[in-house]
Amino acid sequence: MIDSTFDVAVIGGGVIGTAVAYHAAKRGLSVGLFDKGPLAGGSSGAALGFRTLSNFFPLEVALKNDERFIRFTEETGEDIELDTGGRINVAESEDDLRYMHDSVAALRAKGVDIRMLDRAEMREREPNLSPRMVGASWTPIGGNAMPIKLTYGLGRAARQLGARIFTHTAVTAIHVAGGRVRSIEAGGRKFSSGWVVNAAGAWAAAIAKLVDIDIPVVPRKGQLLLLDCPRRIVRHSLSSWHKPGPQPTGGTSIRSTPHGQILCGSSSEYVGFDITATEENARDVASRCAAFVPALRGLQITRTWAGLRPRAVDGNFIIGAADALDNFLIATGHDFTGISHSLITGELIAELIADGRTSVSIESFSPRRFARDFSSKVKTPARNLL
Template sequence: MSRHLDIDVAIVGGGLVGSSAALALRNMGFDVALLDKGFCGAQASGVNYGGVRRQGRPREQLPLSQRAHAVWPRLKELIGIDGEFLRSGHLKLARSEADMASLEAYAAEVADQGLDLELIGHNGLRERFPWIDGSILGASLCAGDGHANPRLVSAGFASAARRAGVHVLENTPVAGITRNGEGFALEAGTGTTLTAAIVINSAGAWADRFAADFGEPVPLTRIYPSMIVTEPLPPVMTVNIGIEGGGIYARQVERGNCVVGGERALPLADPDFSRPRGDGALAIMNRTAEVFPALRHAQAIRFWSGTEAAMPDRNPVIGFSGTTPGLIHAFGFTGAGFQIAPGVGEVLAELVRDGRTSTPIEAFSISRFSRPATSRPDQHRTSHGSGADQPPEPHNRGAHS
């Protein structure tokens, strides 16, 4: 059966970025379609670790991270559930003098960004967090950070968008997007066609194909983070844990299970999918037991992995296309997109409505990967010579004043 939708905005990719943008746009009055090749939130957005942290991000991400920070306490009113969000604090551990010096340098660098970081020495760490191994030299605490359940939050935004009137089209892979007059024509699923004035490319690990179709190739690679959850344990971890230099991240949920990560899974023959490595899972649990003695005899009851998009500079691509009016990109969060995604959704909605955003995103322009062009995008797509910092005219069709 064929169907056709004529809408204001088509969003390709139903992860947390796409679904939060869809909800924000619908609340502004736009007619929106959210398309996913599988189920919304089933890829990186729904299988990640669940850390809701600002600490440790590059300085250029912090304004966006702070914007998202204001959204998380409002999840209940925004999507109808709290997503098990807990403002537990995020504690980043230093295993060496060099690691501690790195934490101190970061705290100084971002002192004006509102993170309110607290540096804790060895003795203070032992007094306040006695469940951490005594060999840890010190830490940095961001008390306002926390963690949440990605499976609930990602699906929750998509469900809220559907209730608000967004056309949520799951199991509807987008086969092609072409420039069509003043807008775009999309072919998706079996017999589904759409026309839209604006397209948002938030297709995660699959976004590079759509960018390349419009003359904007990017050096996107795929990573496959791997997670483990333990049996329920008595309360141990009171904060979300990270380690300077990597190796382990861990948190404990209210029912007692501990979620830990720090290794990569193996891609399968179809690189859309992956499987946890047995040696990787063992390595994570051994490292976790060294740092948190209370977990030395914990039973691991479940393992999983997911597919995420990574960029070489670890910054995402967010903003207008440099070749095609009406095309907006939002992808490549390199394993750190969960916390900032609700803020990205608001930014994308502002770009559609106003042609600009109040949050600085210049560092995330896709033009940073561009090379001198040898040819224009193909004749089926309209192109122009403006850069990504020169957006098309604001799109106000259907928007509330």
């Protein structure tokens, strides 16, 4: 017996799933969102919250990402601790600095507001940055948002538009007939839906298996630290900038919060679904962040935790329909850029459902690309983020 009927059933209550629910509800579609735990109970609740400019999308689209976050807060009144103060990217070696110079020059040629900082400007903008850092660039693009507040804000906004949210309600079956998904089972109840969106993050492969679809997305574990910091030691969002290629760590990222704390990250491991925060990773992250900003040494670590980033084997997003079922959409593979790309992903999925097409090409993100022969080994993406 059918409990309820929706235009769209979204599986996954993280920042991607709630963004899909919000934008679909804005289009006037009836939406049900399902998660096996609370909202932000997975990757989104363990994220750092950086918002970056990337070349996953055309530049003219990526440059409007700040506007999406500002518009969301203005339209909904949600406080997501939005920081639009830009970021400083830091080079730790001469090789990285040469790569940064070339990248900044290429971006400036395309009209991106970014520039190199000389040592005097580095010290002026970030007085506590280590003099061992060999160079840096500055861009006013990007900033931060509090991942849990963003996820819950999107959920509340979706509810106000009529969406129903079912937390602690695991999806256990997806029923297919005539080449289309017809219904799902969740929490012992059955729901029919015209579309199903798999936004289950690191668990998206398991959801896809319910309809016999294989998507090569794996969990990448990252560990973060939270430090008590009574004075503003770090003024901007700071990130290491490396040449493309395998990195032994998850890169170094540091940002202040509005609450007298500093977030530091992160590690990078492929250890399945283990989210144990280890002393070894905590020491490594603390050491790397203190090398960036020596004034962090001696600050008390109040909390450390780990989360799982959903990473596709080729390092690209997975957005769109699988060949087998055109009303079963997938939105995952965002790895460490889920916060940055949450709102645009929600928009694109809503467009695909409501309009039958997207305003931006998503062909490169299509799940259909995995029909080709990809190695099962996770690859380092060629794309670089600001």
